[in-house]
Amino acid sequence: MSVLLRVHDLAVAYGHIEAVKGLDFHLNEGEITALVGANGAGKSTTLLALSGLIKASRGKIEFQGEDISRLPAHQIVERGLVQVAEGRAILTTLTVEENLQLGAYTRQDKEGIPASMEEVYQLFPRLKERAQQFAGNLSGGEQQMLAIGRALMAKPKLLLLDEPSMGLAPIVVQEIFRILVEINRRGLTILLVEQNVRQALKIAKHGYVIETGKIVLADSGANLLANPKVEEAYLGG
Template sequence: MSDNNTPTLLQVRGLEVAYGGIRAVRGIDLDIRQGELVALIGANGAGKTTTLKTLVGMVKPSAGSIHYQGADCAQIPVHQYVSRGLALVPEGRGIFSRLSVEENLLMGAYCRNDKADIAADLERVYGLFPRLKERFRQLAGTLSGGEQQMVAIGRAIMSRPKLLLLDEPSMGLAPIIVQKIFEILRQIASEGVTMLLVEQNARLALKTVHRGYVMESGLITHADTAEALLANEKVQQAYLGE
């Protein structure tokens, strides 16, 4: 886990996002330091996915600021986000169903031209997900849900992210597959990739990360270490089924 001397990779201040007249995000602050695993938990409709989409430029904020590696994201063209090391594994996976597994993975490296390193990273992904190596020629749309999630994570890894954003990686998956996915995420994090995780399984998320934020109705209501949030009575009652 990082300490207070570790550089801040992402800094969000006063972020607001509105759809029409509805304020989906209502002025939130977030900080993520280099090397941290951070969870954003909350009920459906709390504004978590909107927050992630705003961080990667898919949605424009109505107020507030986002700084990534010290640079104001308002000044960065959206198409440069991936090459700067910002990658999203979206809710619902977002794979290219008519491309093969390997073609999907190589799409993650579309802004790179270091062929030898791309080939090495592809083998690294296959090492993390041996199932994908077995099915590298198979159309991604014919894979199981768990395998498709592996493709989505592998594709993001191929971009060599500094900050990996994951939106509901366990959604719709069998428990044994969820455990496997989270093992891989811990392994990726141990190699120095910073992560912001939105996850419906709050207990699993908080047992995986260093710190967490709780989001309710577009606001951050709790921010603390994962250990403290797991012990917090209000968090337990609302999100941990206790």
């Protein structure tokens, strides 16, 4: 199993406060990895650093063997590392289709975009039904589907997802996670940041537990689900 992303001693500070304190972890190609922990543990900050949206104060991020630590965010997207932001960040005054087209903005292979659009519509039939509607008129679940679909339009090699279940009804959460498993089955590597720890670890091959900016546990998803410490802290055990 080849390593797609390797992170060494990653630290991120907001002013004098260190939010992420020297993380070491890696992602294997073709797997779902979960990064779980309580609110404020440093999960979202870690993703923003990987995406180049905030600068690390130290450490190294290697993607496909290349050091991307100092690259600007748009160049990181061009290399295939794409993030779905917390809160979805869709453009509400554009149509569903226009949002999806924006996802393909950095692509050089313009002739391949219609096929990608069709793939997204196969994964999310509801988006096809609403293709010409304004994104602001979609339900929360549909907006989350659109955010994931827009990221897929960039043809990522690694998809970073920040709290995809946030604010959604349980039945919609089940659907989102089912689609993530399907996307992964098609070969896409996923790093999933999630407060819904049980749901995330159920679908993850590997997991890392982060507390106050440090990784405190690393194991397979199944082992972490069965770990009494995880159960007590996060699963209401």
